[in-house]
């Protein structure tokens with residue numbers, strides 16, 4: 001193994017304690033109480049030759065086993081085992097209070113504090129990010145505490161929960177601090193994922209789409225914003241099938257254009273989750289990243305490796321599988337760029353001649 005140090009820019013370790021009781025539905029609460037039930041349902045489905053349902057239930061079981069681990073440390077350990085021991089992980093918390101699915105047992109402060117303990121225990125491995133949901137009272141203050149007092153290494157936002165990326169509290173209080181500290185921002189940018197209960201698909205898409213970041217990038221040109229998931233699985237599928245996206249533009253195309261044109265040097269993207277549909281999308285990613293023109297060069301400088309563990313536990317390929325396949329398909333040089341060089345530039349802000 002060469003001396004590469006992989007940075008996985010996108011993993012989660014939040015647990016059942018940080019998730020609303022009724023999310024994603026009341027049914028899961030039942031499954032949580034009686035985990036055997038889900039296995040029994042899978043067995044039943046298999047018995048009646050409903051193999052797809054059975055597979056889905058198996059994956060749900062694995063996913064639920066992950067989220068029900070009581071400690072963030074255990075979740076970190078279960079992703080770290082797929083990677084070389086010197087790998088670093090950007091850990092992204094979530095503020096899921098007040099999204100309409102009931103109470104969250106542990107506060108955001110407790111979640112940040114636990115993540116901080118994890119960072120102290122494994123400083124070489126854990127890159128902690130703070131999160132904020134400006135709709136929740138106290139969340140902005142808590143995110144600023146994590147950034148300034150706990151010295152977390154970046155900020156995670158999740159507009160799909162019900163707020164725009166240019167929400168006044170973010171624009172006036174949070175981004176100025178993030179920019180002053182020269183820290184990166186990660187944002188969820190796909191049509192899937194968690195949505196506030198009162199947020200329609202349409203509204204969720206408007207809050208999430210790449211265009212929604214234009215006011216932020218104009219006001220904070222120094223901010224390094226990563227739109228996670230490279231537009232998301234749905235838009236990659238629509239692109240591959242030549243179909244229009246659910247609404248608005250195709251986000252995969254949009255992100256490529258925005259990065260490729262060179263007008264938005266603060267814009268980054270990661271390939272987490274989306275590329276777990278490996279066979280379907282790797283030929284496209286390969287072409288985009290290996291393109292021998294200016295757009296290709298700019299994109300190569302702005303794509304980050306990430307996995308979205310443990311969301312990926314619902315997928316069939318393991319983290320190790322994806323890492324090796326990516327490396328194989330993209331070649332050592334480009335893999336090293338997205339998994340080692342770019343993450344360091346995104347995290348630490350050392351930006352050499354952008355997009356020349």
Ligand SMILES: [Zn+2]
Nearest residue numbers: 010012308311
């Ligand atoms: Zn994620």
